[in-house]
Structure formats: C-alpha cells, structure tokens
Amino acid sequence: MSDPLRPPVSAFKAPIVMRPNRVVTIERFILDQQGVQPEATGPLSEVLYDIALTAKLIAREVNKAGLVDILGETGDTNVHDEYVQKLDEFADDCFIKTFDHGGRLCIMASEEHDEPIPIPPKFTCGDYVLLFDPLDGSSNIDVNVTVGSIFSVYKRKNDFGGAGTMEDLLRKGSEQLAAGYVAYGSSTMLVYTTGKGVHAFTLDPGIGEFLLSEPAVQIPLPGRKIYSCNEGYRQLLFPSTRRLIDHMQTPDENGKTYSSRYVGSMVADIHRTLLYGGLFMYPATETTPNGKLRLLYEANPMALVIEQAGGMASTGSHRILDIEANDLHQRVPLYMGSKRDVELAIRFESGTD
Numbered sequence: 001m002s003d004p005l006r007p008p009v010s011a012f013k014a015p016i017v018m019r020p021n022r023v024v025t026i027e028r029f030i031l032d033q034q035g036v037q038p039e040a041t042g043p044l045s046e047v048l049y050d051i052a053l054t055a056k057l058i059a060r061e062v063n064k065a066g067l068v069d070i071l072g073e074t075g076d077t078n079v080h081d082e083y084v085q086k087l088d089e090f091a092d093d094c095f096i097k098t099f100d101h102g103g104r105l106c107i108m109a110s111e112e113h114d115e116p117i118p119i120p121p122k123f124t125c126g127d128y129v130l131l132f133d134p135l136d137g138s139s140n141i142d143v144n145v146t147v148g149s150i151f152s153v154y155k156r157k158n159d160f161g162g163a164g165t166m167e168d169l170l171r172k173g174s175e176q177l178a179a180g181y182v183a184y185g186s187s188t189m190l191v192y193t194t195g196k197g198v199h200a201f202t203l204d205p206g207i208g209e210f211l212l213s214e215p216a217v218q219i220p221l222p223g224r225k226i227y228s229c230n231e232g233y234r235q236l237l238f239p240s241t242r243r244l245i246d247h248m249q250t251p252d253e254n255g256k257t258y259s260s261r262y263v264g265s266m267v268a269d270i271h272r273t274l275l276y277g278g279l280f281m282y283p284a285t286e287t288t289p290n291g292k293l294r295l296l297y298e299a300n301p302m303a304l305v306i307e308q309a310g311g312m313a314s315t316g317s318h319r320i321l322d323i324e325a326n327d328l329h330q331r332v333p334l335y336m337g338s339k340r341d342v343e344l345a346i347r348f349e350s351g352t353d
C-alpha cells in the first residue's frame with residue numbers, strides 16, 4: 001500500500017527533457033554554406049551574420065512594443081525617461097548602426113531615407129551594397145499583426161574601392177548576391193537565399209539564436225488556391241485585373257473557388273505564399289499606375305526568394321528580377337507566388353485570357 005506521505009519514487013525522476021534534434025544555428029549554417037558555395041565568401045557571410053544580429057535587436061523591441069510605451073511619436077520619453085523612437089525609425093537605426101562601421105559595405109539605402117546612406121568617412125568601405133526596408137508594415141504593429149524587415153545584398157559594381165555610388169544601388173534584381181526577410185510574428189523567422197535555395201530560421205529567444213527550421217524551402221506544388229490582394233481598390237483596378245479576380249472567384253469544375261487572404265503586411269503575405277503557395281498581388285491601379293511596392297528593397301528581394309523556392313515573380317508582363325532600376329524608390333506592380341497562379345495573372349494582364 002503506498003504511503004500517502006511518501007510519494008512514489010517515480011515522482012522524483014528527472015523531468016523529461018525534450019532531446020533537441022540536430023541544432024544548427026544560422027552562423028553554423030552560413031559557415032557550412034561557404035564550403036558548398038564559392039561565392040558565399042567570408043565577407044558575405046559577415047553581412048549575413050550582421051543581418052541576423054540586426055533582426056535580433058529589432059525583434060526584442062517589436063516583441064515588447066505592447067508592453068513599453070515605445071510606439072510614441074519621435075521626441076517623447078518613456079517611463080524610464082528614455083528617448084522614444086517610433087519602431088520603424090528604431091529599426092532603421094539598427095540596420096545603419098550595425099552596418100556603418102563593419103567594413104563590409106560601401107553604401108546603403110533604406111525605405112526610410114530619400115537619399116543613399118554613405119559609410120562615414122572614418123570607417124573603411126567594403127565590397128557589398130545593402131538595401132533594406134527596416135520595418136515593413138509598421139502601421140500594423142499597433143494591432144499586433146506580423147511585420148517584417150526586408151533586405152537585398154549586391155556586390156559593388158566597380159572594384160576600385162572607396163565610397164559606393166548610386167550606380168551601385170540602381171541594380172537589376174537578378175544581380176543580388178543575397179536577399180530575404182525577417183518576419184516578426186508569433187515567432188521571429190529569418191528567411192534568406194544566396195541563390196542556392198531558400199533557408200528558414202526561427203529565433204529561440206531563450207538562447208538568442210536563430211536555429212535552422214527549414215532548409216531548402218520550396219513552394220508546395222500545386223499549392224493552395226489562395227489569392228492575396230487589397231480588394232478595397234477594386235473600382236480603381238484596371239479591367240484586366242478585375243477579370244483576373246472574377247476568374248479566381250468563379251467555382252472550378254469541382255465547385256471550388258480560390259480563398260482570399262490579405263494581411264496588409266507584405267512580409268506576412270509573402271511568408272504565407274512561400275509556405276502554402278498561391279498568389280500575392282499588388283497591381284497597378286488608375287491612381288497608382290506603378291502599384292505601391294518598391295522595386296529595390298521590397299519586390300526584388302522577395303522575387304529572388306520566391307523564384308529560388310520554385311515560384312515566379314512578375315510585373316504582370318515582365319520578370320521582376322529583370323527590371324532596370326532608375327530610381328531608388330521606384331514602384332512596380334507585382335504578382336508573385338506559385339507558377340500556376342502567376343502565369344494565370346500574366347495571361348489576364350497581357351490580355352491572352
């Protein structure tokens with residue numbers, strides 16, 4: 001008969017600790033990639049390490065945004081009488097202060113700055129170029145919706161060193177050496193490609209490390225029938241785009257229509273499209289003939305990720321990665337996701353359907 005005052009021995013067994021399967025940090029993964037990908041050189045690896053560091057710094061603030069009053073307007077002070085920045089300015093500062101002295105970059109450009117960001121003269125210039133949207137979708141923070149950072153990395157155009165120029169920034173997306181995004185959501189995920197597949201990492205806040213969660217991400221085939229578009233603009237859309245949406249809303253031979261999903265945060269909508277398939281679209285409208293999203297630090301990096309995952313990324317008539325850039329903040333209509341769905345969009349937008 002067990003003694004109620006003496007719990008059974010089994011109660012004293014060591015707690016069951018989940019044995020982690022092979023833990024691969026992003027640093028280890030990047031180092032291993034150097035072995036299999038010659039162009040993934042040491043300095044480029046350093047840039048990727050610093051992307052991961054920047055993401056951790058931003059994640060820490062984004063995740064406590066609801067707790068500490070740091071959503072205030074610039075110039076306020078919080079309960080600790082600390083200077084308060086809006087989160088998008090904080091995120092922008094994180095990128096600039098992480099990269100301006102590392103000697104890897106020769107120039108930067110940010111969605112938050114009209115002009116290019118030079119490397120301060122006191123620091124050495126390197127061979128790489130970084131363009132970024134530090135906190136895309138930041139207006140969604142107040143309602144706890146996933147937001148993200150988007151980044152694009154090039155090798156400088158000329159190799160005579162010194163400060164980079166606008167010529168180093170205005171590039172075709174097909175020349176990107178690395179690109180990706182960080183999704184600050186229920187977990188913080190970093191997804192990137194260096195042209196040899198797409199790799200996803202999840203931040204373990206307990207140890208402050210990005211751990212490999214999915215190597216070689218591929219958009220599923222045939223992919224879920226989901227389209228993602230802000231249909232509030234329906235009356236402003238061109239007839240071809242309205243016909244495309246009507247087609248996706250029409251039951252197929254099995255009586256199935258597409259589902260509509262739209263977060264309004266590009267990183268969230270693209271991340272879902274990457275993992276489930278479907279079509280993310282931000283088309284041209286009568287009032288925005290080039291759409292809203294920016295070529296250099298939104299469309300191009302996301303297009304490289306989507307193509308590397310087996311999908312497609314088009315303006316509706318041209319491959320996004322082939323677009324010549326002539327302005328730092330130029331906009332471009334975009335349709336990206338599963339090949340089946342982007343090809344459908346191209347058929348409607350080019351009038352062949």
Ligand code: P6P
Binds near residue numbers: 139230292
């Ligand atoms: P709309 C967020 O403001 C953003 O830049 C992207 O993240 C998002 O895809 C798009 O704009 C949403 O724009 O016009 O639908 O609110």
